[in-house]
Amino acid sequence: MADYIIVGGGSAGCVIAARLVQAGAEVLVLEEGPARGHPLLDLPAGYMKFLNSERFLKYYPTVPQPQLDGRSMIIPQGRLLGGGSAINAMVYLRGQPEDYDTWAALTGDPGWGYAAMLPHFTAMEGNADLGGLFHGRDGPLKVSHLGHMNPVTAAFLDSCAALGIPLNEDFNGAAQAGAGRMQHTIDGRARQRSSAARAFLAPLRGNPLLRLVSGARVTRLVMRGDRVVGVDYTEGRQTRRAYAAREVVLTAGALATPHLMLRSGLGPQAQLHLAGIPLVADLAGVGQNLQDHCEVPVISALRRGLGYFGQDRGLAMLRHGLRYLLTRGGPVTSTGVEACAFLPMGDDPRPLIQLYCVPTVYLDRTVSGIDPTWGLTLTPCLARPRSRGQVSLNPGDPEGLPLVDPGFLRDPADFQAMRDGIAAARSILAMEPLAGMVTAGLMPRDTSAEAIDRHIRATVKTNYHPVGTCAMGQVTDAALRVRGVQGLRIADASAIPLIPAANTNAPTMALAARAALLILSQPC
Numbered sequence: 001m002a003d004y005i006i007v008g009g010g011s012a013g014c015v016i017a018a019r020l021v022q023a024g025a026e027v028l029v030l031e032e033g034p035a036r037g038h039p040l041l042d043l044p045a046g047y048m049k050f051l052n053s054e055r056f057l058k059y060y061p062t063v064p065q066p067q068l069d070g071r072s073m074i075i076p077q078g079r080l081l082g083g084g085s086a087i088n089a090m091v092y093l094r095g096q097p098e099d100y101d102t103w104a105a106l107t108g109d110p111g112w113g114y115a116a117m118l119p120h121f122t123a124m125e126g127n128a129d130l131g132g133l134f135h136g137r138d139g140p141l142k143v144s145h146l147g148h149m150n151p152v153t154a155a156f157l158d159s160c161a162a163l164g165i166p167l168n169e170d171f172n173g174a175a176q177a178g179a180g181r182m183q184h185t186i187d188g189r190a191r192q193r194s195s196a197a198r199a200f201l202a203p204l205r206g207n208p209l210l211r212l213v214s215g216a217r218v219t220r221l222v223m224r225g226d227r228v229v230g231v232d233y234t235e236g237r238q239t240r241r242a243y244a245a246r247e248v249v250l251t252a253g254a255l256a257t258p259h260l261m262l263r264s265g266l267g268p269q270a271q272l273h274l275a276g277i278p279l280v281a282d283l284a285g286v287g288q289n290l291q292d293h294c295e296v297p298v299i300s301a302l303r304r305g306l307g308y309f310g311q312d313r314g315l316a317m318l319r320h321g322l323r324y325l326l327t328r329g330g331p332v333t334s335t336g337v338e339a340c341a342f343l344p345m346g347d348d349p350r351p352l353i354q355l356y357c358v359p360t361v362y363l364d365r366t367v368s369g370i371d372p373t374w375g376l377t378l379t380p381c382l383a384r385p386r387s388r389g390q391v392s393l394n395p396g397d398p399e400g401l402p403l404v405d406p407g408f409l410r411d412p413a414d415f416q417a418m419r420d421g422i423a424a425a426r427s428i429l430a431m432e433p434l435a436g437m438v439t440a441g442l443m444p445r446d447t448s449a450e451a452i453d454r455h456i457r458a459t460v461k462t463n464y465h466p467v468g469t470c471a472m473g474q475v476t477d478a479a480l481r482v483r484g485v486q487g488l489r490i491a492d493a494s495a496i497p498l499i500p501a502a503n504t505n506a507p508t509m510a511l512a513a514r515a516a517l518l519i520l521s522q523p524c
Contacts, residue, residue: 001245003251005247008251009030025246030213056077073364090194115515126140141194148330158434160222177344248489250492254492286475294381301441312332379425383502387410390405468496481524
């Protein structure tokens with residue numbers, strides 16, 4: 001028996017496990033994936049070799065989307081220790097202060113507001129380049145600018161400036177709007193990924209208070225009366241049970257956490273009845289409120305030799321690899337997503353579109369239509385979506401994958417925002433010096449209003465940021481304790497009530513850092 005069982009060894013689980021062990025608690029972490037990824041994942045550019053592989057990702061197919069002409073998509077989630085932080089593109093962004101102030105308003109707890117959350121960000125951050133009020137320099141999570149920037153990225157920033165978009169040297173600083181380089185969770189000295197597992201758990205290796213079981217899929221929460229006292233899980237072909245003396249903490253992510261809750265009888269009564277699962281607590285919000293950033297590619301052909309096309313194979317790959325080994329420099333120290341622009345739309349000064357610059361042809365695995373070539377992908381991403389989806393049981397197979405309905409662009413305002421984002425991308429492409437590098441538009445080729453709408457419906461995809469499916473203030477109280485039962489807390493992205501206007505890995509870790517304090521000070 002451990003004091004705490006943490007279900008899911010992703011970004012949130014690693015943070016919480018480390019904080020609890022440091023406080024003297026005995027912790028059991030159950031992670032469905034392996035304890036170690038491929039060595040290439042340690043390299044900033046290495047994750048690209050695994051984007052279309054299920055080796056370290058779990059793919060969740062979506063239900064058909066009527067508003068997208070019936071398309072189904074795939075939402076991948078990290079499946080290894082460190083979760084998304086161990087396989088993602090490492091972008092380190094926090095969002096807008098209003099995001100966290102809304103968390104505080106929705107929960108009635110000022111501790112979730114921006115002023116209170118900022119210290120959680122800075123305390124964990126070891127930033128190699130930025131300091132001051134908004135950054136920490138000595139924390140375990142290493143953050144830095146990339147070690148390499150492609151000339152096409154530099155041209156993108158110059159074209160943004162030519163269009164009047166101001167340069168922003170720090171998206172996590174006083175203001176978010178503008179164009180600039182993104183920071184990443186990369187050790188600026190070693191030029192290696194700083195995953196949550198590396199930052200928070202690796203220093204505790206050998207500590208007898210921490211026990212990690214990888215390859216462990218949790219199947220049920222174990223109840224004693226109205227209290228969650230443990231979990232059932234499978235390890236290989238063995239079925240096992242583990243007990244928690246204090247709490248079970250769910251950190252399996254915005255898709256897996258509600259699915260486990262539902263399989264354990266915690267959720268909407270009608271849905272559980274349909275699936276034949278005995279009701280433990282009628283929690284209408286479980287699986288609801290799914291939010292995700294979605295994006296649409298705008299792809300252009302570049303003059304031969306520009307961008308990153310072909311640099312990941314053959315002699316070029318060997319040359320870049322040798323340079324990295326000898327100098328810790330060159331394209332291997334780039335994630336390929338080096339800069340973006342945060343763009344307001346209309347009269348609202350808050351950015352609504354995050355426009356990524358990717359100096360290659362980048363398409364989702366479910367989209368085709370372009371042959372490999374020298375290219376540039378500008379990707380408008382909806383930073384503050386209004387649309388909502390849900391995660392629910394498959395009544396015919398409750399133990400299988402859940403039914404995931406992302407609801408992308410279901411709200412007409414989101415669809416219009418994506419149109420505006422594409423128009424902004426095309427305006428930047430038309431400005432020098434980027435215009436002189438572009439030879440043709442590849443996708444969409446037809447730029448009529450009707451064709452743009454068809455393109456949006458045919459290509460919109462996840463930005464890999466699902467949140468909100470067990471939202472605090474609904475499924476949990478402000479201290480993240482699940483309503484209707486004792487001994488159970490949720491402390492991952494599923495607890496986020498409103499998606500931040502930024503990549504969600506850093507916000508999830510900051511939430512987990514506060515969750516650890518709440519676990520220790522407000523037991524359930």
